[in-house]
C-alpha cells in the first residue's frame with residue numbers, strides 16, 4: 001500500500017522529516033503557524049536548517065488549515081512537548097494536534113507520534129483523544145505508532161537519514177506499515193521496538209543518560225575548580241581508560257536534554273517513586289549558570305563597566321534560543337553590568353535585556369564569556385581575546401577550548 005503522509009508540526013523535527021518523506025511518498029506538511037507555512041511555501045526555513053532549493057525540491061505541500069489536509073493514510077505528529085514554569089509536562093500542543101487530527105482521520109489510518117513523551121502517553125493520552133474526536137475505535141479502526149526523533153539541529157554529519165530510527169506500532173501490521181515508510185527514507189536502518197511504551201521510554205533514557213552524566217561532570221568540575229585542578233586535563237587523562245565515557249561539564253539548555261527528564265520524573269511520581277538521581281542531576285545542571293554568575297561577581301573587577309557574551313543559542317551552530325542557558329546568563333549579567341553579546345546566527349534575540357553587537361569594536365571589556373562554541377568562533381585565538389580585555393580583564397572560556405592561562409580565566 002502506498003501511504004499518503006501528513007506531518008503535523010513543521011519545526012526542527014517535522015520539517016526535515018517531511019522533506020525526506022516527500023522524496024518517496026505523497027507528503028503534506030501541516031502547521032498551525034500560518035506565518036511559518038507561508039515562509040515554507042516561499043522556500044524559507046527561519047530555523048536556518050534547510051535551503052530553499054531543498055524545500056522546493058521536496059514535493060511537500062504545506063498547509064496551515066486542517067480542512068485542507070484530506071485523505072491521508074498516515075499522520076506523523078511532531079509538535080512541541082515542553083514543560084510549564086513548574087517543570088510539569090505541558091501536553092497542550094499534543095492535545096490540540098490530536099483533537100484536530102481526530103476530526104479528519106478515517107478507518108485504517110495510522111497516527112505516529114515523534115514528539116518526546118512519557119511512556120504510555122501515545123496509547124493512554126493521545127489515542128483516547130483521537131477516538132473521541134473521530135468516533136472510531138483505537139487499535140481497531142485506527143492505529144497508533146511511535147518513533148522518537150534523534151535529530152541534532154546544526155549537526156550536518158548526523159542527519160536524519162544517517163541516524164538509526166526506532167519505530168514501534170500497536171500491532172504487527174501497524175509496525176510493518178510504519179517500518180516500510182521510515183525504511184524507505186532512513187539510510188541507517190530501523191530498530192523495531194516491541195511496544196510503543198518501550199520506544200517512548202528509549203527516547204527519555206537517551207536524554208536522561210546525557211543529563212545525568214553531564215551533571216556528574218559539572219559536579220566534579222566544581223570540586224576540581226576549587227582545588228585548582230583543570231577538569232579538561234583530568235578528563236583527557238581519564239579518557240585513556242577503555243571504558244571511560246567521555247562526557248564534559250557544560251551548560252545544559254534547549255528543549256530536549258534539559259526538559260525530557262521532567263517527563264520521566266512526572267511518570268515516576270505517579271508510581272510513587274522518587275527519582276533522586278535524575279532529579280538531582282537536573283538541579284546540578286540548572287545551577288551551573290548561577291555558579292558562573294557567582295564567580296563573575298566575586299572575581300571580575302568592573303573597570304570598564306561592561307562585558308561581552310559570545311554565543312546565545314542553546315547549543316553551537318543553531319539558531320534556537322529556547323531555554324538557552326547562555327541567554328539566561330547574559331540576561332542575569334545584564335542586571336548588574338552592561339552586557340554586549342555576539343550571536344552570529346541571529347539578527348535579533350527575543351527576550352534579551354542587553355545589546356546585540358556584530359563585532360568586537362567596543363573593546364576593551366571587563367570580561368569576555370565564550371559561552372557557545374559556534375564554528376564562527378573556532379579560529380579566534382585566546383591571545384586576541386586577551387587583547388580585548390586588557391590586564392585586569394577576565395576570559396570565561398566555558399568549554400576550556402582556548403586552553404588559557406588559569407590566571408584571570410574561568411572554565412568549567
Ligand SMILES: NC(=O)c1ccc[n+]([C@@H]2O[C@H](COP(=O)([O-])OP(=O)(O)OC[C@H]3O[C@@H](n4cnc5c(N)ncnc54)[C@H](O)[C@@H]3O)[C@@H](O)[C@H]2O)c1
Pocket residue numbers: 008009010011012013014030031032033036078079080081082093094096097098100114115116117149150151152153255256
Ligand atoms: N529539536 C530537536 O532537536 C528535537 C530532537 C528530538 C526530539 N524533539 C522533540 O520533537 C518535538 C518537536 O520539537 P521541535 O524542536 O521540532 O519543535 P518546534 O517548536 O521547532 O516545532 C514544532 C512545530 O509544531 C507546530 N505546532 C504546534 N502545535 C501544533 C498543532 N496543534 N498542530 C500543528 N502544528 C503545531 C509549531 O507551530 C511548530 O512549528 C518535541 O517533542 C521535542 O521534544 C526535538
